[in-house]
Amino acid sequence: MKDKVRKTPDTLRSSRWFAPDDLRSFGHRSRLMQLGYSEEDFMGRPVIGILNTWSELNSCHGHFPERVKDVKRGVAQAGGFAVEMPSLSVDESFTKPTSMLYRNMLAMEVEEMIRSHPLDGVVLMGGCDKTTPGLVMGALSAGVPMIFLPAGPMLRGNYAGKILGSGSDAWKYWDERRAGNVTDAEWVGLQGGIARSAGVCMTMGTASTMTAIAEAMGLSFAGASSIPAVDSGHVRMSASCGRRIVEMVWEDLTPDKIVTEEAIRNAAIVAMATGCSTNAVVHLVAMARRAGVDLTLDHLDELGRTTPLIANVRPSGKDYLMEDFYYAGGLAALMKQIESRLDVSCMTVTGRTLGENLQGAQVYNEDVIRPLSNPVYHEGSLAVLRGNLCPDGAVIKPAACDPKFHLHEGPAIVFDSYPEMKKAIDDENLDVTPDHVLVLRNAGPQGGPGFPEWGMLPIPKALIKQGHRDMLRISDARMSGTSYGACVLHVAPESYIGGPLALLKTGDRVRLDLPNRRLDMLVPEEELAQRRSAWTAPAPHYDRGYGYLFSRHVTQADKGCDFDFLERQFGGATAEPSIF
Known part of the structure; x- marks a missing residue:
């Protein structure tokens, strides 16, 4: 990017706020002086927003107050002016009914915060599950130069x-x-x-999956997503983010030059090779659509069929955790292993291509990061199912379940709510066998509400005591990326809006045929038609507030669960507000 025409101070976006000799700009300058800054601090310098998703209830981001200082140090070293902008934290551990309800709220906040303030570039500080996609979605729509600072995994438990x-x-x-x-x-x-330090889950759960996706997409430094949160390398990486974002502003290296169709395909391939969380499907589709890329479940299934799983990290791997993955070379080393499958010409936030960033990357432990000749699993982490139970798709993680369930047929036990399910599975007298198929419905984007992580239905207590630890489970919910088992998730369309799952009854036989990507209820179409005509829609969960907005505008799982009015295809990015 060094040979490109660089921006000048008068063409900075922030100059619209600070440069004119008029009453409005007088007010902007005076208010910064009220905070103790001089014109030398901000005039003619790139103004960098540090969007920080820290809170005292987000243990994954417990180190972020210190990392903000490191980012600011880097921004100052590069001649920029840094301002911290607290953003919605969307913590995974405490938010009810589910943090997924608020991913889109974070995306909206980020987009509008950037658009309405004098920011020339942003550092996005995230990592806990929904913060990565929420930050990236919002920043993609806003369009200013951005770099993603991943929180990093916690230490091994x-x-x-x-x-x-x-x-x-x-x-x-x-x-x-x-x-x-x-x-x-x-x-x-x-x-x-089990959780001994700041940082995200140290398994290859949703958090580490999504930060890996951001890195593979070109939005982070090579290897940044693998650095443990409390490692001194994380401090240095944070300062580097501050220095680099200033240069990105001068280079006018905006997200549309980085997050291309090829970059998103790279991210999907890397996700499959890592043993990614099933949640990656929803977030990848949503981020792609914000970038104007039509990524579908069929695209992801195709990549899943052809991309071997080479990261031997729990839960899809058997032996290791993210700290081991880092010591083995981290994500840069994994990408180097599959370099021939990636488009290495893609531009990244470094101003260099992906291929240039991967030069010198090495694997230091081939049991943790396997060679292509010795994968953990011959296909990628995810598979997409179709059938009369899920005409718009459902997702399963084949490598994380007992292979005997890849072909399975059994009678359904259907639950209409989480409390009903919980009560039943704890009943030691429940009439259930290992061949039964547990089904939970009304747990999708609208039904949950918010698409909660209820999809890993617990094994009934009666079976647990018999020594069973897995069985086929189906739902329109999500599950934690740290989960495992024969769980079919994201059934679309969801039952709450009348999807076929709403028509299933206890005792109906269900067949999973993973090799042929099929999930069907073995019920005659005439019977299904009668059930469909008798079905009535449940009462709405919300009659006001954000929940009301969410329930009326959230798309289904196969479309990424973004709001229909925020997708790029809906009408394009909103014009930046004028300054009077």
């Missing part, structure tokens, strides 16, 4: 000599506790040892 993976081992040991195999003291010990 540890208890009683066992290495623990956040999320994955929580589900594992909860089943053992329900079976009576974990004592109260052990449960407290596990609770204190």
Whole structure:
């Protein structure tokens, strides 16, 4: 990018706020002086917004108050003027009914915050599941130069000599506790040892999946998403983000030059190779549509069929966690392994191509980052199903479930709500066998509301005590990216709006045929037609506020669950407001 025509101070976006000799700009300058700044601090310098999704209830981002200082240091070193802009935190651990309800709110906030303030470029600080796609979606629509600063994974969990993976081992040991195999003291010990530092889940869950996707898309430095949150390298990377975003402003390196159709395809391939979270489907589609790229479930399934899983990281891998992945070379090393499958000519935030960024990347442990000749799983992490239960698609993670369920037929046990399901599965007298198919409905984008992570239905207590740890489960919900098991998710259209899942009854037989990507209920069409005519829509969840807006404008899972009025195809980006 060095040979390109560079911006000049008078062409900076912020100069519209500060440069004119008029009353409005007098007010802008005087208010910055009110904060203790001189004209030398901000006049003619790129103004960099640091969009920080920290809060005291977001443990994943507990280190961000310090990292803001590091970013500011980098911005100042490069001659820019940095301002921190607190953004909606959308923490995963505490937000109810689900953080997914607020991803689009964060995206709207980011877009409007950028558009309405004198920002020439932004550093996006995120990592906890919904913050990465929310920040990127909003910044893509706003269109100013941006760089993504990933929060990084927390340290490995540890208890009683066992290495623990956040999320994955929580589900594992909860089943053992329900079976009576974990004592109260052990449960407290596990609770204190499973998350030992700031940072996102250290499994390849949604958080690490999405930061890897942002990096593969060209929005972060090579290897940035793999650095543990509390590693000193994370401090240095944060300062580098500050320095680099200033140069990106002068180079006018805007997101549309980076997030292209080819870059999104790269991101999808990398996601498959990492053993990505099923949530990646929804977020990738949403981000792509914001960039004007029509990424579909069929595109993702095609890539899933041809991309081997080479990251041996839980839950799809068996042995390792993100800290091990970092020591083995990190995401840059993984991308180097599959370089022949990527479009390495894509531009990145460094001002260099992806291929240039990957020069010198090495794998230091081939059991953690496998060669293509020895993958963890011969196909990628995700598969997309079609059939009369999911005409618009459903998603499953084949590598994370027992292969015996790849071809399965059994009778359904259908639940209409999470409380109904929870009560039933804890009933030791429930009439259930390992061949049954558990089904939860009314848990999709509108039905949840907000598309909650209820898709990993617990194994019934009666089966747990018999030693069973997996069975086929189907829902229109999502599941945590740290989860595992034979779970079919994102059934579309969802049951709450009358999708076929709404017509299924307990006792109906359901067939999963993963090799042929089919999911069907074995019910005659005449019977389904009668059930369809008798179906009535449930009452709406909201009659006011953001929930009302969400329920009326959120798209279905196969379209990314963005708002219909925010997608690029809906009508293009809103024009920047005039300054009077």
